[in-house]
Amino acid sequence: MGDPVNAIFSSWSMPIGPSVGLLLALIFYLRGWLRLQFQVPNRFPIWRLLAFTAGLATIFVAVASPLDAFAGLLLQIHMIQHLLLMMIAPPLILGGAPYLPILSGLPRWFMREVLGPLLVWKPIKRIGQTLVHPLFAGTAFAASNLLWHTPPLYELALSSPGWHQVEHISFVFTGLLFWWPLVQPWPSRPVWPRWMMIPYLIAADLQNTALAGFLSFYDRVLYPSYERAPRLWSSSPLEDQGLAGTIMWVPGSIMFLIPAAIIAIRFLSPKPGVRPSEITGTRPPQSRAIEIPRLLRRIRLQPRHATGAFNLFTIPIIGRILRSRFFRRAMQASMFLLAMAIAADGFLGPQTSPMNLAGVLPWTHWRGMTVIALLIAGNFFCMVCPFTFVRDIGRRLLPARWAWPRRLRTKWLAALLIALYLWAYEGFSLWNSPWLTAWIIVGYFFAAFLIDGFFRGATFCKYVCPIGQFHFVQSLVSPFEVKIRSADVCRTCKTFDCIRGRETQRGCELELFQPKKKSNFDCTFCLDCVHACPHDNVGLLAVAPGKDLWNGEQRSSLGRFANRLDLAVLVLVLVFGALANAASMITPVAELVYQAQIVFSLPRTVIIALFLLVGMILVPGLLVCGAGILSRKLGKLSVSLPAVISDFAMTFVPLGFGMWIAHFVFHLFTGSHTPIPVIQRVAHDLNLPVFGKPDWTIASWAFPQLLDFEIIILQAALLGSLYAAWRVAGRYGSSTGRCWLLFAPWSLLYLIFFLIAIWIVFQPMDMRGTIMS
Amino acid sequence: MTTMRATFLLCWALLSVDQMAWADGGAIQFQGDAGAFRATLFTQPPILHAGLIDVTLLLQDRSNLSPLLDAKVTFDLMPQERNDVQQTQWMPPACTMNKTVDPTNIPANLGHGENRLLYGNVVQIPASGHWKLKAIIQRGAETAEIETLLNVTPAPLPPLAYWHLFLFAPAAILGFVLHQLARARKSHPAPTR
Numbered sequence: 001m002g003d004p005v006n007a008i009f010s011s012w013s014m015p016i017g018p019s020v021g022l023l024l025a026l027i028f029y030l031r032g033w034l035r036l037q038f039q040v041p042n043r044f045p046i047w048r049l050l051a052f053t054a055g056l057a058t059i060f061v062a063v064a065s066p067l068d069a070f071a072g073l074l075l076q077i078h079m080i081q082h083l084l085l086m087m088i089a090p091p092l093i094l095g096g097a098p099y100l101p102i103l104s105g106l107p108r109w110f111m112r113e114v115l116g117p118l119l120v121w122k123p124i125k126r127i128g129q130t131l132v133h134p135l136f137a138g139t140a141f142a143a144s145n146l147l148w149h150t151p152p153l154y155e156l157a158l159s160s161p162g163w164h165q166v167e168h169i170s171f172v173f174t175g176l177l178f179w180w181p182l183v184q185p186w187p188s189r190p191v192w193p194r195w196m197m198i199p200y201l202i203a204a205d206l207q208n209t210a211l212a213g214f215l216s217f218y219d220r221v222l223y224p225s226y227e228r229a230p231r232l233w234s235s236s237p238l239e240d241q242g243l244a245g246t247i248m249w250v251p252g253s254i255m256f257l258i259p260a261a262i263i264a265i266r267f268l269s270p271k272p273g274v275r276p277s278e279i280t281g282t283r284p285p286q287s288r289a290i291e292i293p294r295l296l297r298r299i300r301l302q303p304r305h306a307t308g309a310f311n312l313f314t315i316p317i318i319g320r321i322l323r324s325r326f327f328r329r330a331m332q333a334s335m336f337l338l339a340m341a342i343a344a345d346g347f348l349g350p351q352t353s354p355m356n357l358a359g360v361l362p363w364t365h366w367r368g369m370t371v372i373a374l375l376i377a378g379n380f381f382c383m384v385c386p387f388t389f390v391r392d393i394g395r396r397l398l399p400a401r402w403a404w405p406r407r408l409r410t411k412w413l414a415a416l417l418i419a420l421y422l423w424a425y426e427g428f429s430l431w432n433s434p435w436l437t438a439w440i441i442v443g444y445f446f447a448a449f450l451i452d453g454f455f456r457g458a459t460f461c462k463y464v465c466p467i468g469q470f471h472f473v474q475s476l477v478s479p480f481e482v483k484i485r486s487a488d489v490c491r492t493c494k495t496f497d498c499i500r501g502r503e504t505q506r507g508c509e510l511e512l513f514q515p516k517k518k519s520n521f522d523c524t525f526c527l528d529c530v531h532a533c534p535h536d537n538v539g540l541l542a543v544a545p546g547k548d549l550w551n552g553e554q555r556s557s558l559g560r561f562a563n564r565l566d567l568a569v570l571v572l573v574l575v576f577g578a579l580a581n582a583a584s585m586i587t588p589v590a591e592l593v594y595q596a597q598i599v600f601s602l603p604r605t606v607i608i609a610l611f612l613l614v615g616m617i618l619v620p621g622l623l624v625c626g627a628g629i630l631s632r633k634l635g636k637l638s639v640s641l642p643a644v645i646s647d648f649a650m651t652f653v654p655l656g657f658g659m660w661i662a663h664f665v666f667h668l669f670t671g672s673h674t675p676i677p678v679i680q681r682v683a684h685d686l687n688l689p690v691f692g693k694p695d696w697t698i699a700s701w702a703f704p705q706l707l708d709f710e711i712i713i714l715q716a717a718l719l720g721s722l723y724a725a726w727r728v729a730g731r732y733g734s735s736t737g738r739c740w741l742l743f744a745p746w747s748l749l750y751l752i753f754f755l756i757a758i759w760i761v762f763q764p765m766d767m768r769g770t771i772m773s
Numbered sequence: 774m775t776t777m778r779a780t781f782l783l784c785w786a787l788l789s790v791d792q793m794a795w796a797d798g799g800a801i802q803f804q805g806d807a808g809a810f811r812a813t814l815f816t817q818p819p820i821l822h823a824g825l826i827d828v829t830l831l832l833q834d835r836s837n838l839s840p841l842l843d844a845k846v847t848f849d850l851m852p853q854e855r856n857d858v859q860q861t862q863w864m865p866p867a868c869t870m871n872k873t874v875d876p877t878n879i880p881a882n883l884g885h886g887e888n889r890l891l892y893g894n895v896v897q898i899p900a901s902g903h904w905k906l907k908a909i910i911q912r913g914a915e916t917a918e919i920e921t922l923l924n925v926t927p928a929p930l931p932p933l934a935y936w937h938l939f940l941f942a943p944a945a946i947l948g949f950v951l952h953q954l955a956r957a958r959k960s961h962p963a964p965t966r
Contacts, residue, residue: 004840004890013887069888114952121955159800159819228801230813230831231838232890704825708938715942722946736957762931 011069017165018063022056029098032105043186044101052096058089063168072158073229075237075244083247085168086145087255090175094183109544134181134192134200141178142207144170149211151223158225178204182259195267198260205256209249216245311539312377312480313530322540323530331384339386339441345682346438354770355681355696358434360674362441364769368668371474371661378478378540379471382461382524390445391452391460398453404463410566414469415573421466422577423612426584427605431768458509461524468524473574474657475520476650477546477720482523482530482538483514489537490515498529498538505532514538516556519548521567546720549650550727561650565642568649575656576620579756580612582663586763623752624649627745635733635742644732648746651724655750658717659757662710666761671769672701700770710761718754722747799827807910808917810844811835814908815891822928823901829893830881830908842883844912846892850876853903853922881908901927 029052036044061067062084071078103111103119118124130136147153148167157167182197184190192200221227221237229237313319321327338361346358353359373380382388394400430436451460461468484490498514501507508514508529510522514537517523530538554560561567583589589611596607628645631637637644680694725746726739733739799817806812810832817827828848832841876896885893898904904923910916928934 004842007840007842007883007889011887011889069886073888117955118952121951121958124955161817228804230804230811230833232833232840708935711935711938712941715939715945718942719945723949736953758932 008066008070011066013064013069015063015068018059022060025098025102026053026056028105029096029101030105032101032103033096035104036101044097048096048101051092052098052101055089055092055094055096058084058092059172062089070232072225073232075223075226075240076247079244079247082171083251083255085171086141086175086178087252089172091179091183094176094179094185097185097187099185100187131177132180132188132191134196137174137177137180138200138204141174141204144174146207146211149215154223155225158223194263197263198267201256201260201263205253205260208252208256212245212249212252214245215248216242310542311485312541313539323527325531328383328527329389332386332389335384335386336389339445341682343438343441346434346441349434349682349685351434353432353434353768354671354674355678355694356434357675357678357682358437358441359431360671360678360769362437363431364667364671365675368664370471371657371664372668374471374474374478374657375661376479378480379475379520379523379525382468382471383526385468385524387444387448387460387465388524388526391448391458394449394451394453398450400453400456402455404455404457404459408463410463411469411564411570412566413463414466415566415570417464417466418469418570418573418577419612419616422581422616423605423609426581426612427608457511458524462510462522469570470574472521472523473571473653474660475523476548476653477657478520479542479545480540481520481543482525482527483517483541483543485537485539485541487515489535493535493537495534497532497534501528501532502534507532511557513556516554518551518553518555521548521555521558546654546724549653549724550731552647552728552731562639562643562647565646568642568646571649571653571656572620572624573616575652575659575753576616578656578659578663579753579760580616582659582757582760582765583615584608584611585766585768586760587765588763590766623749627749630745631729631742634744635729635738637732637742639732647728647731648725651721651728651746652750652753654717654720654724655753655757658714658720661713661717662757662761665713666706666710666765667768669706670700670702670767673698674700674770707761711758714754714757714761718750721750725750799829802906802923803908803919803921805919806835807919809835809915810841810910810912810917811838812908812910812917812919814906814919814921816906816923821898821923821925823898823925824928825895825897827886827893828881828896828906829886829888829891830910831891832910832912840890841912842890844892844910846881846911847909848879848881848894848896849905849907849909850879850896850898851905851907853905898923898925901925 030049033044033049033052062081067077067081067084071081103115106115131140148157148170153167157164180188181190181192181200215222218241219238221241223241226240227237231237311319313323342357342361345356349356349358370381424430428436430440447464448460451464452458495502496513497505497507499507499511506528509526510524512522512529514529514533525540527540530540552560552562558564558567584593593604593607593611596602596610597604600607624645625641628641628648631648632639632641632644676698677694677696680691683689683691684694726743729739729742729746733742799815800819801813802816803812803814811834813831813833815829815831817829830846832844832846833839834841876899879894879896881892881894883889883892885891896906902925904925905920906923907918907920909918932939
């Protein structure tokens with residue numbers, strides 16, 4: 001690094017926004033280009049791909065190379081950067097005729113459902129036509145060039161990285177517009193005759209020459225920043241400005257005049273055999289009007305090949321591992337041993353929560369990792385659940401013959417247990433008591449052992465386990481689902497092994513019949529159905545996250561959401577529980593609870609119970625009922641209020657899940673390193689000097705951008721809930737107007753929830769599970 | 774689907790290798806000669822708020838202005854007067870985990886930002902007020918110090934500091950409304966005569 005020249009040439013960076021944008025553009029173009037190669041090879045030769053790639057590479061060089069690093073010190077370098085963005089990159093990109101390759105390279109569903117309707121919408125088409133009209137494009141290009149070179153705007157861009165990026169974007173954008181009529185990327189049609197491009201280019205060159213001449217001959221430094229900037233070696237600011245003007249003038253003019261000359265030569269010497277209409281370019285050839293729609297039909301509107309959704313089991317090694325019974329059993333046994341170790345440490349170890357496995361692993365790490373697994377994959381915790389291990393032992397040792405009482409075959413009990421758990425967690429500060437945590441773990445194992453030891457099926461999982469219910473609800477927005485690969489195969493099936501089982505393999509214990517299963521709800525990812533199916537027709541398939549929230553169909557074992565008020569209450573308890581649970585850890589609420597204890601002279605457990613009763617049950621219940629009544633009245637619905645509430649309650653799931661993620665991930669990162677000293681301490685206590693002495697001063701992975709992540713995840717959650725509610729409203733409302741009326745009260749409720757959630761994440765939060773707590 | 778996943782993974786990889794984006798010069802806070810050196814001290818952002826700022830230094834040979842890349846540079850930040858510290862900087866909740874960094878003897882590195890000629894580091898200004906920023910330069914037997922006064926304004930209100938992140942949902946809603954309009958027009962085309 002001692003040599004300045006080396007240092008200059010190694011001044012590269014990786015600007016995140018442009019790099020991701022360019023990479024995505026290249027991937028989508030390449031994908032589309034490969035597809036079009038088979039459809040119309042003569043339209044997309046290799047040089048188009050090379051031109052497009054070179055255009056993107058030019059932009060990358062302009063914004064990531066030493067040109068960008070030294071643009072603030074030398075005007076001449078800055079001028080080269082601008083020339084690349086305006087004069088070199090745009091014609092190269094357009095040379096790749098990127099419109100069709102990028103469109104066909106985008107995901108099919110995105111093209112069909114999202115972009116397609118917009119692209120064929122007349123106002124959008126009109127805007128597009130106006131933008132690439134030579135008159136508008138030329139004016140926009142000249143205006144952008146002139147305005148950004150006025151001292152106030154140039155100084156603004158130099159002083160603010162954000163404005164500098166806006167300047168670069170406007171250069172590339174207006175550059176693309178300017179070069180569009182000249183390159184005329186296929187399949188666009190020319191608006192002006194080809195010869196009109198000569199005055200078009202000359203006019204552009206005139207404005208460029210005027211500006212360049214001014215820069216070259218002006219006898220004072222135009223931009224104060226360059227006057228103040230340190231001089232590298234010994235060139236003066238005025239010399240720098242003069243050289244910048246020359247760069248703008250000479251290479252700039254060449255870029256305008258060479259194409260003008262080529263067009264002029266072509267115009268003056270038409271090739272024999274070419275029709276006059278093709279030279280003037282006023283009317284496209286007849287065949288083209290037929291060719292393009294045909295091509296569009298071929299690449300876009302042809303029916304999708306029946307390749308099916310992506311199946312996680314098809315991944316070479318991971319798929320086999322996931323399907324393996326041994327893997328699942330081994331994971332359950334490992335989790336069981338870990339749970340035992342946590343309980344043992346909870347009973348016997350120090351009762352300072354951040355120094356004990358029971359104070360750290362279950363409340364911070366397990367919960368955080370579980371929500372991340374639910375977000376990116378699915379209900380994988382239930383797959384490796386340690387309680388299942390104990391349940392199976394219970395069924396071997398005890399009769400396991402009785403039927404679970406009919407009245408209890410709902411989610412009411414689970415909803416009540418979740419509410420009780422949330423109260424106990426806060427009221428008894430479970431997170432701060434390794435001893436109580438250990439008792440809960442042991443109690444949970446006993447409950448699983450006894451319930452499934454005496455009752456048939458997976459009674460504990462389906463009707464009792466609050467952890468399982470949490471996962472069932474959140475996995476409604478997970479991207480993978482255990483489901484059938486082909487409905488045709490199920491139609492011909494006569495044995496129904498997926499639910500009945502066979503001699504060597506039991507069927508679904510949670511009574512989910514695969515052909516009629518519609519979501520992850522009640523699915524423990526046990527994969528019994530996968531192993532039982534004789535046709536290998538059940539997979540772990542990729543699905544659109546949340547698509548089942550607005551699905552009003554009948555589902556196996558669950559029925560319709562509209563008929564399950566117990567399910568709706570369970571969902572609402574978990575959703576508003578997310579808010580109440582996070583709120584109870586922030587300073588303003590903690591102070592409020594403390595003040596209430598003093599004023600009313602009541603124990604903390606009672607105050608917490610009242611807080612949860614109001615914040616998690618009464619107020620949300622009233623608001624949801626109010627939204628249901630309003631929605632029913634405005635939409636003039638004939639269905640009952642409980643049915644409306646039950647249907648719309650499911651649309652709260654994204655918001656609730658978003659809040660759980662924001663909250664748990666916060667604790668996961670702030671307490672990220674806490675298990676290290678605790679494991680060191682346990683090893684030390686057991687006289688195993690393998691990890692050394694515990695280091696309690698270890699740092700966390702907390703980073704300032706954690707709040708950015710929380711804000712974005714909450715917004716994504718809000719959008720998910722709004723979309724789901726819009727789809728449910730669409731199911732009820734016969735017209736768009738009625739849909740809006742049905743949707744409005746619920747959207748207001750989501751907005752209130754979102755604003756409270758945002759307020760919570762901005763507050764100082766208790767660092768539970770860390771030494772600082 | 775596989776391509777989409779690969780794309781996502783690539784973007785994620787890019788995001789994870791990204792470093793501090795604004796370590797690239799900025800507003801000049803000091804320019805002048807110090808011993809055998811010519812030093813230029815930059816801060817980014819140009820208008821200083823309490824919180825994290827990027828401080829960089831260009832060190833040149835005073836005689837021929839060639840950049841010097843073999844010096845040892847450290848920054849010291851201290852309030853101009855003890856009672857001058859005003860409004861304490863707001864920190865995102867997670868950051869209260871980390872101890873406040875000692876604002877003295879902060880090493881400035883050459884590989885800090887995009888421009889490899891600049892020595893730099895991120896400096897945390899704990900509160901608004903007037904702060905003295907000192908750069909201590911050592912090159913062989915030569916030592917020099919430069920000092921400048923920073924006028925630090927209070928940080929904007931927390932939600933205002935994150936306003937750009939809140940554009941995501943309204944932009945998506947606007948896009949959705951336009952999309953619905955486009956779909957409605959497509960399914961109910963205007964009657965033709």
